[in-house]
Amino acid sequence: METLSALDRLFLERSYELAARGIGNTSPNPQVGAVVVRDGAIVGEGYHHRAGLAHAEVVALAQAQDATGATVYVSLEPCNHVGRTPACSQALADAGVARVVIGTLDPNPRTNGGGVATLRARGVQVEVANDATARALIERFARAVDRDRPYLALKMAMSLDGYVTSQPGVQEWLTCEEERLYVRELRIAYDAVMVGAGTVRVDDPQLTVRPAHHRLRDYVRVVACESDTVSETSRAIAHVADYAPTLVLAPAGARERFENLRRDADVLFVGDATATQLDLPEAMRALARRGVQSVLCEGGPTIGGRLIAAGLVDRLYWAIAPVLLRTDTAVPVLAGADLASLRQRVAIDSVERVGDDVVISGTLGPAHSGGTDV
């Protein structure tokens, strides 16, 4: 936006910092931050703490006390509907704000632009920066809007030559300690962390955020079982303080196999009595109905391949360890699915060195025309 000054940019960045404080807590709402500036000075700041509490703009206006003639910087377009709280667009106009600078528009096609229209109708000057940072802050929310399944990120770790282990069924810690810390941090941003049953059997992960991160809503752990159950003594099933009971996704046609888990876990039976294999799209819908808006799936190769093949993956986090594991029995990073015919492409938006590893991340979508040049 040509009309934004360097100072505008700084205040907008500050609204993004504030928004980020809500990471992990605001679901099903997005993270939002707001800054009230009068006569060049910040007089109010706020962010959305969690669903049901005040919106960022309302918090910032309350702190400012008098916002007459002020400019308000807000990471996301102010809401325009009276929900659990009054519409922020009206609250801003009521407070006498002269100008509103918005990081990105509301991604919901049903309400997009409504806040801007209301503000302008009431004589408030509005500018929209359409920043990548602002869009990234609401990526999980934006992709879950108007869909019946969660936003799903798939995190895999592989050797430079594409394998997770040189021998099936053997746990191989490919990645460095820094990478494992990186993943635990990632978990904070997602409503749920999920693995397939095979990973529970081989790696026996806890799936927890360690050290514990202050969070206003329960962490949720999910174990997706294709057909067979896992041991009730698995660490992913065991009770952990601050965590809700682990959700186990199981095919309804194999109900009796999961009796062992019903004391400790919350088993969601998916499909009907004829379903002996887990229907992944239906399982994701079941999670959405339980209020899970975003899922970080950490493998293994079978569920990873099946989730991609089913078109359920929105983002990849791909950790590459600087080792070579190729053997005749090595297990490739994705398995059990024909992915080439999907012609999907990753729009890479981040390549990081994490300790000795490289982590590539991007969104998954259809190949653009001429893209793969096959």
Added chain:
Amino acid sequence: METLSALDRLFLERSYELAARGIGNTSPNPQVGAVVVRDGAIVGEGYHHRAGLAHAEVVALAQAQDATGATVYVSLEPCNHVGRTPACSQALADAGVARVVIGTLDPNPRTNGGGVATLRARGVQVEVANDATARALIERFARAVDRDRPYLALKMAMSLDGYVTSQPGVQEWLTCEEERLYVRELRIAYDAVMVGAGTVRVDDPQLTVRPAHHRLRDYVRVVACESDTVSETSRAIAHVADYAPTLVLAPAGARERFENLRRDADVLFVGDATATQLDLPEAMRALARRGVQSVLCEGGPTIGGRLIAAGLVDRLYWAIAPVLLRTDTAVPVLAGADLASLRQRVAIDSVERVGDDVVISGTLGPAHSGGTDV
């Protein structure tokens, strides 16, 4: 080095820039650059153009005319032996130079430190920066010293899930145009560019630097044939201006199969009459005897895996395209070898975005203890 000033650093960097002008031309000598500074001003510059011509220090001293009391910055320790040219250590002392600042020491264990000792014995002050940039400039030379095989870099391209193609025998242009330009630039720095026979059959590459880069010595193309020959009409075999005839590495026991190539190519038969499979270590020694000090191997998966398994690879260039190719018939990036038991690890020194792709590069060596944490 604490004793180097910011100005020393700048002049040393300049010597590296000059050295880089020799890339592709100096083999079997390393690239070297030199700068003569008197009273704070550059009075002479030089670099080594090619084997048999003057060394960098001699060129720079000649340009300076009077180097009495000067400081000379040189990317590599001055040579101490009279070879095709007089010893540079003596030439510097003879010129009355007061101080020599060196990027990195001579990597040859037989001569390492000799230049420094001669200079100091003649009253010249010497400092050694031991810079990563200086070491990188001579990496190919340093690794080939005192060995009977070339420095070998393996360049592979794969999908994010570790495959080169979704179907065997099908050419799949995984990587972006920028990445293909990047590889052609890489070729400039190597004495020879090599592929396996399978790549010639499927991709039919030219293996040339395009657009042509000014070079003082012939480019060399190499085709390694495990057992069977390739078509004499392959583009890698066809005559190209400024290129020596393509070297074909073939097992001596399958001599009659390679008659088709002897008109256009220079066929090197490796091993004895019982050898029906190419002995790769022996083939690399044959290249070294032909004056090939560095090789860039661009695949395919079979020769790549076999070169690594044979311990012949010094550096990897790993291009990762943001696509997923997994199918039941997909060809993994490395094949036909057990690499896990080698326990080799890549010391990554570069991660680059190249167009839509990511290129990871590093040196290959034994895993350090506790490194892989398997």
